[in-house]
Amino acid sequence: MSDPALFSHADWQARAAALTFRNLCLIDGAFVPAASGKRFASVNPATGQVLTEVAHGGAEDIDRAVRSARNAFDDGRWSRQTPGQRKEVMLRLAALIRANIPELALLDSLDMGKPVKDAATVDAPGSAHFFQWHAEAIDKIYDEIAPTGGRDLAMIRRVPLGVIGAVVPWNFPLDMATWKLAPAxxxxxxxxxxxxxQSPLSALRLGELALEAGLPPGVLNVVPGFGEDAGRALGRHPDVDCLVFTGSTAVGKLFQRYAGESNMKQVWLETGGKSPNLIFPDADLDKAADMAAFGIFFNQGEVCSANSRLLVHESIAEEMIDRMATRAAAAQPGDPLDPASRMGSMVDHRHADQVMNFIASGRAQARLVCGGERVTLNGSDAFIQPTIFADTAPDARIVREEIFGPVLSIQTFKDEDQAVTMANDTVYGLAASVWTRDISRALSLADRLNAGTVSVNTVDALSAMTPFGGMKQSGFGRDLSLHSFDKYSALKTVWIKY
Incomplete structure (x- = not known):
């Protein structure tokens, strides 16, 4: 395969024109229409054009998929395979993802407007890596023997739960599906x-690749649909043992309610964020500015852990504002299929409206440094300039609420105590960053910041080896790392007297 990082704009356009879309429900190993026969449009937000009509799954389709998954689990076609056998299938799936990176990257780019180069060099390769990493971990996890003594043998075994319902967001469609599927x-x-x-196409293709890799039919079912029908039906289904979700805090609360209304299924949530980025005078300010721009403008700011609050020591405030304005000017949105584009479009016109509403609020409550305008490209007005506000008050809406767009608010602090107070003054607790050369300060602040991940002299540090998740209303439970297996398994004690 040619290196997608070297593809030209024309290369990506030609590949996009030749794409075939999987647009039906994947249930019990076969693509089938929705039981209702309904479809919905999958729209390219960067052009406003319909890509394909996708099966509109509903409660009946969810029920069919859950029954298929339950039958597959109960008959042991996957659950009773050895760890080594499961490992081989998942390694083949990782290889198939790598072999199809251009196609998978295009599906996500066309579906939600992200730059295809990012999808081809970060998202799709990352998905292959995460499948491989979890596959390699399968036969490295051991059960335990309790030190009971005497004529007793107490075995503590880690066993699968059964049927997992997974609901994933549109901002990283392939990656987020992988984060749930690989450990499950x-x-x-x-x-x-x-x-x-908004982004069902790569998940459907991933399901097809899983079958090609040797995953038995029924083990993975993919049902595209809307939250109010398919999502709610999955959350309330009495034969789903565990529900995992990444998305908004408001919808996460709905899934907790659905579980209580049905079978008290486990619910694991990774929800919103309003991540602070603290910059001290002794930091490498150029590098801090580079990464601060990445932390808010990457993926158009449509990132749950986006560093959307820049907290800067008052002695370097104007210097950092100038640096950030320069970097925003270099990150203007463009055609997602052009490898030179730093940002793409918002996921759809409605979300662009919401982001512009936040910007209007910011204009009334803070000083606009740069950006703030909507941009029309290729007939679509779903593009928004990278936007920076300064002199923002602690109670400003753009400081308090998750925007999920390329909008940065800059505040100043006098000392460490004030910086920590400001950073923690939020209902969220997903991520935080600290920039300083003082190791004592870095370690002290890492202890005091209420966040699931604290990155020092970088932003959004991430690895398959480390857990990702939040505190407070950013949710609970962790994706990635060996800890991700916890929510997809139960501990069973087997006690033998002899």
Missing amino acids: LAMGNSVVLKPAE
């Missing part, structure tokens, strides 16, 4: 995956 499948569970209605 590795443990031997069956899964019903509901991708976001």
Whole structure:
């Protein structure tokens, strides 16, 4: 395969024109229409054009998918395979993802407007890596023997839960599906995956690749649909053992309610964020500015852990504002299929409206440094300039609420105590960053910041080896790392007297 990082604008356009879309529900190993026969449009937000009509899954389709997953789990076609056998299938799936990176990258780019170069060099390769990493971990996780003594043998075994319902967002469609699927499948569970209605295409293709890799039919089912029908049906289904979700805090609360209304299924949530980025005078200010721009403008700011609050020591405030304005000017939106584009479009016109509403609020409550305008490209006005506000008050809406767009608010602090107070003054607790050369300060602040990940002299540090998740209303439970297996398994004690 040619290196996608070297593809030209024309190369990507030609590949996009030749794409074939999988647009039906994947249930029990076969693509089938929705039981209702309904479809919905999958729209390219960067052009406003319809890509394809996708099966509109509903409660009946979720029920079919759950029954298929339950049958697959109960008959042991996957759950009772050895760890080594599951590992081989998942390694083949990782290889197939790598072999199809251009196609998978295009599906996500066309579906949600992100730069295809980012999808081809970060998202799709990352998905292959995460499948491989979890596959390699399967036969490295050991059960335990309790030190009971005497004529007793107490075995503590880690066993799969059964049927997992997974609901994933539109901002990283392939990656977020992988974060849920890899550990769930590795443990031997069956899964019903509901991708976001804005971005179902890569999930459906991933399901097809999983079958090609040797995953038995019924072990992975993919039902595209909307939250109010397919999502709610999955959350309330009495035969789903565990529901995992990445998305908004408001919808996460709905899934907690659905679980209580049905079978008290486990619910694991990774929800919103309003991540602070603290910069001290002794930091490398150029590098801090580079990464601060990445932390808010990458993926158009549509990142749950986006560093959307820049807290700067008052002695370097104007210097950092100038640096950030320069970097924003270099990150203007462009055609997502052009490898030179630093930013793409918002996921859809409605979300662009919401972001512009936040910008209007910011204009009334803070000083606009740069950006703030909507941009029309290729007939679509879903593009928004990278936007920076300064002199923002602590109670400003753009400081308090998750925007999920390329909008940065800059505040100043006098000392460490004030910086920590400002950073923690939020209902969220997903991520935080600190920039300083003082190791004592870095370690002290890492202890005091209420966040699931604290990155020092970088932003959004991430690895398959470390857990990702939040505190407070950013949710609970962790994706990635060996800890990700915890929510897809149960501990069973087997006690033998002899």
